[in-house]
Amino acid sequence: MARAVTPKRKAITTALAWAAGLVIFFPILWTILTSFKTEAQAISDPPVFLFFDWTLENYGIVQERSDYMRFLWNSVVISLGSTLLGVAIAVPAAWSMAFVPSKRTKDILLWMLSTKMLPAVGVLYPIYLLFIRFGLLDSRAGLVVVIMLINLPIIVWMLYTYFREIPGEILEAARMDGATLKEEILYVLTPMAVPGIASTVLLNVILAWNEAFWTLNLTAAKAAPLTAFIASYSSPEGLFYAKLSAASTMAIAPILVLGWFSQKQLVRGLTFGAVK
């Protein structure tokens, strides 16, 4: 790993990388900045970058119009609930695929992924009718199930690739010592798989948080998450950049913070078996 690098070269790469990072991050930064401007400053020509009268009034207006905490809570419940439920179902499946592979394992995996290709709009009416029949409309439970099903293939895939990297010998040793299947999973496999499961959970919380079709179409007042919150700010009359920015910042802030703090875990899980 230790490579001799001249300070000059390090300075150049640093400058390049920071430039690239800032360009990529800029839209988000600009949104956050705009959310603290007045509407007039938000569209001023030439645009102001930092030197404006910072104000919180947009957040006040947004909060007054819609109860942020309720949308936030729904987002949290739906994304966490669907992910945890999905992981609970996927762990056994991924375990068996990884440690007792058969000829069809790969086919099953790819088939699972292919279920994600069905265009959601095409089945809106069927699903809506089913939801009416089972009384699931505008319920968090219904959304938890749907989002879980949407992300289940990804969860299985991620866990599978992670489990496969666990050496089989350890499991065999445990078996030799007379561990039952249950013990094997609980005491040997799970501790080793915790990082993988953690990153799977993280990625899927993000995916569930950002899912905007079903969460919008299957909810009304009670179960609506932040995707519905943002749908009421998309093009109101008059000047709206600052308010839109405030609402956008509120919608993405929780997941952005979560993502940043758990960056290491997330990165580890994002390999999808790409390494090796």
Add this chain to the structure above:
Amino acid sequence: MYAKHALRAAMACFLTVAGIAQADVITIATVNNGDMIRMQGLTSDFTEKTGHQVEWVTLEENVLRQRVTTDITTRGGQFDIMTIGMYETPIWGANGWLVPLDDLPAAYDADDILPAMRDGLSHDGTLYAAPFYGESSMIMYRTDLFKQAGLTMPEAPTWDFVAEAARQLTDKDNEVYGICLRGKAGWGENMAFLTAMGNSFGARWFDEDWKAQFDSDAWKETLSFYLDLMNDAGPPGASNNGFNENLSLFQQGKCAMWIDATVAASFVTNPADSTVADHVGFALAPDDGKGKRGNWLWAWALGIPAGTQKEAAAKAFIEWATSKDYLALVAEKEGWANVPPGTRASLYANPEYEKVPFAAMTLKSIETADPLHPTVDPVPYVGVQFVAIPEFAGIATEVGQEFSAALAGQQSADEALQKAQALTTDAMEAAGY
């Protein structure tokens, strides 16, 4: 027998008590326009008066429409009140999906509702949704720029005058554009404007046998006039401009004229949002001497889906939100200029409201629109800037995309009209006309 009677009596007793004391929570789907947001802010007044609570589902117009349509056609029952327009109301009413509003109490004074609004929100003479605010379209123009250029806007201008003035007032170096018109594709965006404009040029969507008419000379004249005008005197990127985009351009002083919804008048004259608030004049939408003007008629209205469990509470809300008292309440809190306009004759007779600069022109515009006879030549449909058939929204959005592409310079007017004619004919066949 006795037990049965007792039970029935108990039930009746329970129901009466419930009827008096029951406080419901109703769910209302609405669009994120300023007047509706104001209504949300005033909900506490309704709760105080009736005891009922309200849960709001506020969505952007396109999302709202898709949401409520899915729910009403599948009887999803997610909403107790839906905010719908003049397009949906007669269609849904005819299907029996809305609760008729023919038993409103005398105090509500249903006869006070402007006849044009009433007609547009009824099917076979029965009112199915109560108008929350109504609008037509008119010209909003910058009095200061007109004065500078030595021009005088007549009260009822022709298209030729408007076009000439627009070209004269365009000053691209200073980012002042002669005219801002809708260009964004959508049946409620550019097609609302172009259909109404077409009416004044003698164009129509269908002839009396439901044959598409985009191959007519009248449409060719309409579209070429619009494209030439926008290319010479319109803002850049007009093919993405809808109501909101143009509003913000006008408020920033970048448009000398803007033909759009009359409700915009209160936004452009509001000094808090508009930099040109003191220099706005109003005139009727232009005509071409053929007897029809290019203005539309629209209302956002509150309707109750049939089958809701909370019909009484929902009706109570509609009676509150579309009442004279509500108008007075808004006037008291926000001033007369911010009252939801265009629904009640009594509002326009109110001496306080007459002082509002755009009141008279709004009423005049609404009165010149006739949803039952929208065009120069006879047509089989109802609706000024739309055709009240279920297929219209889909067809018009696709046609709108062709016209928008023409405005963006990606095809000629003739190509756009040809495609419009073909796809309209095809869709009408699919619908079985």
Add this chain to the structure above:
Amino acid sequence: MATRHSRSAARLMMAPAVILLLGWMLVPLTMTLWFSFRKYLPLRGGDLGWAGLENYSRFVSSSAFWPSVQATLIIVGGVLAITVCLGILLALLLDQPMWGQGVVRILVIAPFFVMPTVSALVWKNMFMDPVNGLFAHLFKAFGAEPVSWLSQAALPSIILIVSWQWLPFATLILLTAIQSLDREQLEAAEMDGAPPLKRFWHIILPHLSRAVTVVILIQTIFLLSVFAEIFVTTQGAFGTRTLTYLIFQRVLESQNVGLGSAGGVYAIILANIVALFLMRIVGKNLDR
């Protein structure tokens, strides 16, 4: 070793996931198939009877069909090309020693956390707006005429927005792959005097092939159903109507569920063609 025991246990453990997904696939699929043969017009009273193959022929014969397939493929292909190429470059850059690597990485992955709706709204209004957008200000500052991105260059604009969202994903996977590269091999090549481009071509790129495959596979699945970005920005105008969007228009705007369902069946066929094509290349790469 109780092979049979663990085999049947394995099957049992897989069952919940497989059954659920089978249900999630089959129920809507069956309903879509059923509706696609019906004349189903919700606003005209619902299911109006058998339609035979009419929906299928009407959907394909519509002038919008082939352009929509083309737009879908262009968006998927364009985004894949941009994210993979830029992703490799970024990954190589981020792999170098530098000051503040952690912060840079945070900046780079941030777009991945942004909801598609939000990112589309932000790009559309605050960057691509021809009057108030930042790009317009930038163009004006250099004395150029502002471009109205979402009409004059609608498809590239959408590709840009979607690429911005997916670039972090590609970069991260590729970065992890690069970091697992055998340093000694690379250093040996450097000692031998192999120029950087050659080292990249012969050592790094082959090593990345598996990661690139995974990026392509996962992204394609999500990209085929891009919707919010189009709904918010162009609403399908200016040649940005993808197959998914066309189906949306048929089902929700025209309120023709039968026709839309037929479109859904076509979309599934297209997805499967793409999937088959992918599996050809991916399948090989995924075997160890």
